Amino acid sequence: MILLDGKKTAQTLKEEIKQAVTSITDKGKRPPHLAAVLVGNDGASLTYVGSKVRACDYVGFESTLIQLEASTTEAELLKHIEDLNKNPELDGYIVQLPLPKHIDEEKILLAIDPAKDVDGFHPANFGRMALEMEAFIPATPFGIIELLERYQIETSGKHCVVVGRSHIVGRPISILMSQKGLAGNATVTVAHSRTKNLNTLTKEADIIVMALGIPEYLTAPMVKEGAVIIDVGITRVPDSTHPKGYVIKGDVAYEEVASKASAITPVPGGVGPMTIAMLLKNTLLAYHRNH
Numbered sequence: 517m518i519l520l521d522g523k524k525t526a527q528t529l530k531e532e533i534k535q536a537v538t539s540i541t542d543k544g545k546r547p548p549h550l551a552a553v554l555v556g557n558d559g560a561s562l563t564y565v566g567s568k569v570r571a572c573d574y575v576g577f578e579s580t581l582i583q584l585e586a587s588t589t590e591a592e593l594l595k596h597i598e599d600l601n602k603n604p605e606l607d608g609y610i611v612q613l614p615l616p617k618h619i620d621e622e623k624i625l626l627a628i629d630p631a632k633d634v635d636g637f638h639p640a641n642f643g644r645m646a647l648e649m650e651a652f653i654p655a656t657p658f659g660i661i662e663l664l665e666r667y668q669i670e671t672s673g674k675h676c677v678v679v680g681r682s683h684i685v686g687r688p689i690s691i692l693m694s695q696k697g698l699a700g701n702a703t704v705t706v707a708h709s710r711t712k713n714l715n716t717l718t719k720e721a722d723i724i725v726m727a728l729g730i731p732e733y734l735t736a737p738m739v740k741e742g743a744v745i746i747d748v749g750i751t752r753v754p755d756s757t758h759p760k761g762y763v764i765k766g767d768v769a770y771e772e773v774a775s776k777a778s779a780i781t782p783v784p785g786g787v788g789p790m791t792i793a794m795l796l797k798n799t800l801l802a803y804h805r806n807h
């Protein structure tokens with residue numbers, strides 16, 4: 517069984533990005549600059565944004581964190597976005613999701629300049645990705661593709677079942693894996709909450725991408741011997757025996773599924789670290805496109 521080590525692969529990627537930054541700053545130019553906008557105090561979002569800022573520091577990027585009160589109005593947030601769009605010293609930025617309920621997420625995403633949309637959530641980028649044009653690809657599916665490529669996992673002609681159809685993971689990874697190119701050319705089935713006989717589908721799959729958000733949903737009887745398992749789940753499950761009061765669980769019952777899989781991503785240490793590394797990669801791409 518091959519452990520698809522996202523932590524190690526992300527570290528390699530970060531070293532590559534760090535070197536690229538050094539060669540930029542050695543020429544006397546400013547380093548790439550990423551900003552993150554966080555509205556409110558959601559615990560998981562604070563953790564993610566904190567990790568993104570630390571990763572920027574590590575590779576030598578400049579970073580800006582714009583932390584706003586949960587009561588921030590849509591108009592106030594749109595003003596911040598306008599300023600970020602206009603700032604020539606900024607290569608890319610993200611607006612951490614989810615946003616408070618009184619803010620229209622779609623309106624915010626549409627206001628982001630696609631040239632600075634390093635999350636790849638703007639319809640211009642999503643459409644370009646779907647048409648195989650140059651685009652910013654959302655960091656989580658981009659990270660999965662990178663992991664499959666670096667571990668030379670054969671995807672061509674394989675049956676891949678993606679469980680989940682979110683705009684951030686399920687939908688884009690299903691598009692990318694069916695496209696021509698590396699980690700592509702798969703025959704992709706997208707399963708979701710209305711899918712009938714999910715077990716029959718997963719049992720036939722050569723590759724399973726779990727992006728459902730239900731802890732330990734995929735069990736050994738649902739998996740074919742030798743399948744490749746990608747676990748995108750990161751759910752905080754309350755656990756009073758743990759100092760933080762919770763443990764992080766993936767969508768896969770890891771131990772029992774790992775014993776049947778030919779390759780599998782752990783949680784934590786699988787897809788999660790890759791997401792952050794690919795956000796950095798997108799920011800470096802944005803920098804080069806703007807210079």
Ligand code: GUN
Nearest residue numbers: 610611612613614635655
């Ligand atoms: N919330 C959960 N994942 C993401 C992500 O990749 N980007 C942003 N902006 N928000 C998220």
